[in-house]
Amino acid sequence: MEKTEWYLEYEIQYNRPGLLGDISSLLGMLSINIISINGVENSRRGMLLLSRTEEQIIRLKSIMETMDTIRVTKLRKPKLRDKLAVRHGRYIQSDVDDRKTFRFVRDELGLLVDFMAELYKKEGHKLIGIRGMPRVGKTESVVAASVCANKRWLFVSSTLLKQTIRKELIKGEYSTDNLYIIDGVVSARQANEQHWELIREIMQLSAVKVIEHPDMFVQQTEYKLSDFDYIIELRSNENEEITYEPVENNQFGQGDGFSMFDF
Template sequence: METEKQDWYLEYEIHKNRPGLLGDVASLLGMLSINIVTINGVESLNGKINRRRGMLVQTDDAKKIELLGSVLEKVENITLRKLRQPTIIDRLAVRHGRYIERDAEDKKTFRFVREEIGMLVDFMAEIFKRDGHQLVGVRGMPRVGKTESTVAACVSANKRWTFISSTLLRQTVRNQLTIDEMSGQHIYMIDGIVSTMRSTEKHVTLVREILRMPYTKVVEHPDIFVRETEYDLTDFDYIIELRNHPDEEITYENIETGFSGFDIP
């Protein structure tokens, strides 16, 4: 029976980019029968020459990866930075040529600006492809692209999106789901302001039921949601922040208990 091939992430830093260096690394991979799936420069800064290379490679033998690592550590002019099974962050770094900004203290918080929406959509799509319970919080000011990015990620992940509460087109407050809407093929989208400040008891009951379901849920304005409910930010698996520009402050100064025009067009 043929062993299934696995992906691995390889990243190294170049100290002296001599001619043929990449070819030498590729030749080494070839000799070990390790396939290169994708390669890209990673984290180019300020238009300077990129000194890091990221690769997704594939092999059916983990021992070959161990051997690859030991050989690369002895190669002059490069430093091996990462050699591991790829995370979502690794895959997107190779695809987009840079790492997603991640909070230094809260590792589950990821930051994007509007010009990075393509990367954000890819990131969320990778999350949505996973099975089981996942709770994703999305922070951002009005009309920055929170809902649109989530819907685009659903399309990319081949999932259906179901608005439980929303202000995208008109105020939506659902009180029940149909049988067809209760499956892992759906991504449940909840507006934390609408669900806690403009809803009925039936809606609140439905939200609690959905949060217990073993599927993916996305909550916009998670800070308001946890402020007004029994849930906590520690219940979230991912917190995504989307800004118009890096220095924009995400605030909720216009929100008053019981009513808000925060996200109404």
């Protein structure tokens, strides 16, 4: 019988010596294997488990609910956030009101890259927006995640090294295995109709598209924020406000105007 993965998370009510050993022994008696384990949040610990039957998991939950030293907070088939929490020892923060918005700070770049790489690996169309202030690491994270996901990245519009505004793709660049990166500021402020025709073509591909500055992108296009599958916010620290004032006060296309905002 094929084994199934489960995610167990519990909060420690009373941290006494040997607690983890007791839980490990309980899992062993129920013939449930531990794949990985890590602290995920303050006094919480997360485990990825492997079980032959759901009955084993039901028995595990009923026994753990009688233990006064812990409180089971999650016991379910693992989601992507669960796996990353065990891998990195922290949970990805999501917006309370908008569940498709995920928040990171610069100290969590490793977690962000891992998260985006897992999104890139999913087949089919994915539209991902990423917000953040200048030089916080947005473009570098997008590219690093594409390397982790074994995806070829293509800048459709960008100012990473120099101003890039593509008007066409060459043979081989139209591929569902490619990752298309669009700078919403560059496209919205500088591009011509040929560039927008290319973007519309790319949007029809069953591939991953990453839009930097999605708010500026939708202001100048027919696309809406509701069209995005994921919105990622990257800050230098938790209290930083993401604002487009540097863009609005800048004269784009003159001198080093592009280099002020991002990269």
